[in-house]
Amino acid sequence: MKALQGVEGHVEWREHAEQACDVGQVRIRVAAAGVNRADLLQRAGLYPPPPGVTDILGLECAGVISEVGAGAPWNVGDRVCTLLAGGAMAEQVVVDARHVLPVPSGLSLQQAAGMVExxxxxxxxxxxxxxxxxxxxxxxxxxxxxxxxxxxxxxxxxxxxxxxxxxxxxxxxxxxxxxxxxxxxxxxxxxxxxxxxxxxxxxxxxxxxxxxxxxxxxxxxxxxxxxxxxxxxxxxxxxxxxxxxxxxxxxSTLRSRDEVFKAELLAELAQQVWPLFSEGRLDPRIAATFPITEAEEAFNELAGNQVSGKVVLIVDESLG
The missing domain is CATH 3.40.50.720 (NAD(P)-binding Rossmann-like Domain)
Structure with a gap:
């Protein structure tokens, strides 16, 4: 698969090894990924991922589940979004199933890519x-x-x-x-x-x-x-x-929190916050989208401090 990595102050979309989908995990075919300031810092070499976390950039993405590990309460084809400590800016990502949320009804995968974090x-x-x-x-x-x-x-x-x-x-x-x-x-x-x-x-x-x-x-x-x-x-x-x-x-930081903490946080988000999207009381604010091949421009857009809302990278437009 291809994935985005920070290399000496810039980003490169290049080949990367796939990860196996284990017990309690799901594989997501990524449609889009949100860009966050943590990504800017990691690109600059100032914010390495926590120990054991991939060096692929990206803390959130949305897409379609393509593989389900044993015990994971999801189905192939489910439209989902997820929070990660790294790895979202790739053609696919394997994540803890507890860190996955459904895309609220009425929202696109591109909108959902900039919501979770x-x-x-x-x-x-x-x-x-x-x-x-x-x-x-x-x-x-x-x-x-x-x-x-x-x-x-x-x-x-x-x-x-x-x-x-x-x-x-x-x-x-x-x-x-x-x-x-x-x-x-x-x-x-x-x-x-x-x-x-x-x-x-x-x-x-x-x-x-x-x-x-x-x-x-x-x-x-x-x-x-x-x-x-x-x-x-x-x-x-x-x-x-x-x-x-x-x-x-x-x-307070979120990226370095452990898997149980994040699972409990997202479970509360699913109960207290996610229904408000379907009710029209919350609206993901996407300021700009860029194809993944123009990731450098997307990072620079966020770094310019003129963005109102989120910048999103489109990885696979065919997913919607």
């Missing part, structure tokens, strides 16, 4: 780790990103007013169209966020210089969940404010 990330960090309760106020940095797009919609669906920081007026309008109450444009100053606070939960993929702002904007007993370091790893934190406000600061 962002909705799993948003659900894990907002509702599981931060324990978001109805009516609590949320601040999302990078609100127009794939995770931000998913988080805004989930907040709206579960009764949480949400504000964002974004890179342009167009992206702010995009977020408001998804259900955000408002927000600020990064280049016009972030201080205005304090006017919308205090926030009970802050979802932060930026870190770095945003730390001081977060402490200023967060409510007493607020939960600040750090999921990325787009703004750098170094920050000066006023610990007196952390103490006085009883702030809960949590670091």
């Amino acid at each position: 962002v909705y799993a990330t948003a659900w894990l960090n907002l509702f599981q780790l931060a324990g978001l309760r109805p009516g609590e106020k949320v601040l999302l940095h990078a609100g127009a990103s794939g995770v931000g797009s998913a988080a805004i919609q989930l907040c709206k669906a579960f009764g949480n007013p949400v504000w964002v920081s974004v890179g342009s007026a167009e992206r702010l309008a995009y977020c408001e169209g998804l259900g955000a109450q408002g927000g600020v444009v990064r280049g016009e100053g972030l201080g205005g966020l304090a006017d919308f606070g205090p926030f009970d939960v802050i979802l932060d993929p930026v870190g770095g210089k945003y730390a001081e702002l977060n402490l200023k904007c967060i409510a007493s007993d607020g939960r600040w969940v750090l999921i990325g370091l787009m703004g750098g790893k170094d920050a000066a934190i006023d610990l007196a404010q952390v103490l006085a406000k009883r702030v809960h600061l949590m670091g």
Whole structure:
């Protein structure tokens, strides 16, 4: 089979050995795969896969099951999407059957390819780790990103007013169209966020210089969940404010979680979130699609920080 790998700062679509489909696993013929910032970092040699995980790029994909291992509760021909620690950007992939979800009715495989990672990330960090309760106020940095797009919609669906920081007026309008109450444009100053606070939960993929702002904007007993370091790893934190406000600061990653954790997360996603797609209350936001042969262009599109929603690579257009 062919698969996409990061090679010295670029990507190559090249031959790769197939994996056997074992007990409790399924083989998926891949239609499309989502592109995430982890893929950009891995391409650059800055984020190697966890031990024992393939070096093929890609954390999520959608397609059609072509083989079912013993004990796996799926059938050949099922349309599915899946979360992986690596390997999604390939003609086929073998995965733990517990990490597979059905494609919601009415959605294409290309739409489903960009769903699992962002909705799993948003659900894990907002509702599981931060324990978001109805009516609590949320601040999302990078609100127009794939995770931000998913988080805004989930907040709206579960009764949480949400504000964002974004890179342009167009992206702010995009977020408001998804259900955000408002927000600020990064280049016009972030201080205005304090006017919308205090926030009970802050979802932060930026870190770095945003730390001081977060402490200023967060409510007493607020939960600040750090999921990325787009703004750098170094920050000066006023610990007196952390103490006085009883702030809960949590670091969170999903890729390195074990198989049981991911299985339980996806089972909850299937119950709590997936029905909302069929009801029309959630909408996967695909900003752009590229054929797998133009993967370098797709990666550069995401790296340009102008994307609202997800970038998806089309691996097999014939699957729909």
